[in-house]
Amino acid sequence: MFDSLKVLELATVLAGPSVGQFFAELGASVIKVENLLTQGDVTRTWKVPGEATDDRSAYFTSVNWGKKSILVDLRQERGRIIVRELARQSDVVISSYKPGDDRKLGVDYESLRELNPRLIYGRITGYGPQDDRVGYDAVLQAEAGFMFMNGEVGGRSLKMPVALIDILAAHHLKEGLLLALLNLERTGTGHLVEVSLLDAALSSLANQGTNWLVGGKIPQKKGSAHPNIAPYGDVFTTLEGDEILLAVGTDRQFSSLCDVLNIPEIAADPRYQTNIERVHNRADLHITLSEAVRQQHTATLMTAMQAARIPAGIVQNLAQVFDMEAARRLILDSASLRGVKTYVGPTFTHPESFHLLPPPTAGQHTREILTQVLNYDVQTVAELLQAGAVR
Structure with missing residues (x-):
């Protein structure tokens, strides 16, 4: 070029x-x-x-x-x-x-x-x-x-x-x-x-900048969690001890996640039906999802989530990354x-x-x-x- x-x-x-x-x-x-x-x-x-x-x-x-x-x-x-x-x-x-x-x-x-x-x-x-x-x-x-x-x-x-x-x-x-x-x-x-x-x-600074400029909210520390979406950036541990990160951005994806985790009733819970409610009730939701993910084998869970088009990934070290x-x-x-x-x-x-x-x-x-x-x-x-x- x-x-x-x-x-x-x-x-x-x-x-x-x-x-x-x-x-x-x-x-x-x-x-x-x-x-x-x-x-x-x-x-x-x-x-x-x-x-x-x-x-x-x-x-x-x-x-x-x-x-x-x-x-x-x-x-x-x-x-x-x-x-x-x-x-x-x-x-x-x-x-x-x-x-x-x-x-x-x-x-x-x-x-x-x-x-x-x-x-x-x-x-x-x-x-x-x-x-x-x-x-x-x-x-x-x-x-x-x-x-x-x-x-x-x-x-x-x-x-x-x-x-x-x-x-x-x-x-x-x-x-x-x-x-x-x-x-x-x-x-x-x-x-x-x-x-x-x-x-x-x-x-x-992207959305974090406008969280202040538009929303008047100074972004605080949330670990890897997203300030505007849940469960997005949240990390969960599988049965084998692997860390899985979820990036659920829509209500449909959340409903599919609950089906994969065999907890469909959670998607119908008024506290979690919309993203706004999930962000508001993030702490309780994280506990529920953590318990469900902990019962899942990594490979089985990832295969199921990929089939359901749920954004998720295994947290990898650089040896795994470059492989x-x-x-x-x-x-x-x-x-x-x-x-x-x-x-x-x-x-x-x-x-x-x-x-x-x-x-x-x-x-x-x-x-x-x-x-x-x-x-x-x-x-x-x-x-x-x-x-x-x-x-």
């Missing part, structure tokens, strides 16, 4: 790099500029206890497939020149600098646009261009209300186990960049696309490294011979980029390496 697109990634951690991998998966050439002074993207060192990897940690590999890496010291003018020359040849730049830092380094949109008027510049910040606070996903989960709502009734506030705000912001940036590419095709002009973690978080056929189709595999695709839609003109590169080691392609992309001669490359401008 984007086999002629050139992307320059000046981003670290999760949000920006996942956008870079998105374009790489669609065939784009992606060059990842990494900070020589820190030995590359900080996530290269983010390892779980006992993780035996090189500088491509499990975290790093989650969003860095399909890229070539160059280590550059942007404190040196020669290093900044390299990045500017790469930007001159690029179609898209992705950055995640704290506001102001990009200008200090001369890699902000205004500076690079002078070199390349058609440039599309995607920028992720924590709180917007006027706020120089560093944005971290966990902090945004707290500040945007997600943590306050997340947790068991009466329990402590909890963050989600993935950096969901980063992921949401990345999707927003992808959308903006795709619109900018469409506009470039129509008008021939580049564009600055800015997304903040805070904006992405707030715009993703599913649907998950196996999304796994990226190269030697000892594995990852998951960030894009799951059609590739349209994706060439059959396309091969996605494995995540790079820090500076793995420095010489290749300098000689083949920027056409530097051997002596110039040697001087840059000697000066510590690159590695």
Whole structure:
């Protein structure tokens, strides 16, 4: 789809790099500029206890497939020149600098646009261009209300186990960049696309946001239960001890559930006949359903619910998740490294011979980029390496 697109990634951690991998998966050439002074993207060192990897940690590999890496010291003018020359040849730049830092380094949109008027510049910040606070996903989960709502009734506030705000912001940036590419095709002009973690978080509050804005109700902790629907998100335990989650969204589905559980009289109980009543009487309903599910074998119950078109699923760990056929189709595999695709839609003109590169080691392609992309001669490359401008 984007086999002629050139992307320059000046981003670290999760949000920006996942956008870079998105374009790489669609065939784009992606060059990842990494900070020589820190030995590359900080996530290269983010390892779980006992993780035996090189500088491509499990975290790093989650969003860095399909890229070539160059280590550059942007404190040196020669290093900044390299990045500017790469930007001159690029179609898209992705950055995640704290506001102001990009200008200090001369890699902000205004500076690079002078070199390349058609440039599309995607920028992720924590709180917007006027706020120089560093944005971290966990902090945004707290500040945007997600943590306050997340947790068991009466329990402590909890963050989600993935950096969901980063992921949401990345999707927003992808959308903006795709619109900018469409506009470039129509008008021939580049564009600055800015997304903040805070904006992405707030715009993703969805029904929980309108529960307050429209209903005047501040969402409280309900475990996995849905504030507006019951039994939706409720978890029950089967005879074997497996956890089953129900997502019953209609009165018909609830009636079918009661039939499957051999408690048809519950569907006729005035306390549970409509969703509004079920939400109001959620606690009593949960007790009744728990007793009924506890008498059921997992396999038999799931088969019956699927036949009756009742939305339900077994709570699975990640070993079980990636054993599913649907998950196996999304796994990226190269030697000892594995990852998951960030894009799951059609590739349209994706060439059959396309091969996605494995995540790079820090500076793995420095010489290749300098000689083949920027056409530097051997002596110039040697001087840059000697000066510590690159590695």
